[in-house]
Amino acid sequence: MKQKEITKMTITAVFIALLLVQTFVPNIGYVRILPTLPAITTIPLTIAVYASLMGPKLGAVLGLVWGLTRLIVAYTQPGDMVSLLLFQNPLVSLVPSILAGWFAGLISKYFIQKDNKVRRLGYTFSGAVTSLTNTIMVITIASLCFMNNPASLTTYLGHFSQGTPLFLILMMTLGINGLVEAIFTAVMVPLIVTPLNYVIKRA
Structure with missing residues (x-):
């Protein structure tokens, strides 16, 4: 039991360090394509891998760490006005990040007892x-x-006709980023988690 706890703490420390590197080293965790819009982020991959390995509760904890780093970056070094306006709000920074980690762990927990292909x-x-x-x-x-x-x-989101719902504007401007992130994360998670699960079980 003690060895398992040490392994869990070590893995958590590694992923928090990776998250901090992605957050504060340019163009690793946030890849900026259009200078006026929020960057495409690779951090959901880190969250999904960790939550798939460690479960929903710890996935939510790492999601909270991600949300806190997003909040810090929005106040200290925002890359664009949209990110500044969005992520200086604690609700926007924290709630999506926590739920992303929790859902990732919950889904993986459901599938953990299935055969390898499933x-x-x-x-x-x-x-x-x-994502x-x-x-x-x-x-x-x-x-x-x-x-x-x-x-x-x-x-700061471009030219839209007056009366266009804000939700629709945000879907059109941020949804493309989200779709790219979702495809990237969906492809990479099984490639990373499958061998890591094998290594952890042998530890």
Whole structure:
């Protein structure tokens, strides 16, 4: 039991360190394509892999760490005005990140007892859900937070006809990033988690 706890703590420390590197080293965790819009992030991959290995509770904890780093970056070194406006709000920074980690662990936990082929499909699904949860929750919470003053955000999102719902604008501007992230994470999670699970079981 003690050895398992040490292994779990070691894995957690490694993933937190990886998350910090992705957050604070340019173009590793956040890859900026368009200078005016939020960057495409590879961090959902880290969250999905960790949650698939460690389960929903610890997945939510690492999601919380991600949310806190997002909040810190929004106040100290935002890359664009949209990120500044969105992620300085603790709800937008924290809730999607925590739920992304929790859902990833929950899905993987369900598939853990299945045969190898089904388990890999579960990891693929887990990866896609991690990214999509983050994207959809950011858009949903932001739509609610800026409901009374959408112009303060839409000014930086491009030219849209007056009266276009904020939720739709955010889906059009941020949804592409979310789709790219979801495909990338869905493909990579089973490739990483499958051998790591084998190594951890032998430890």
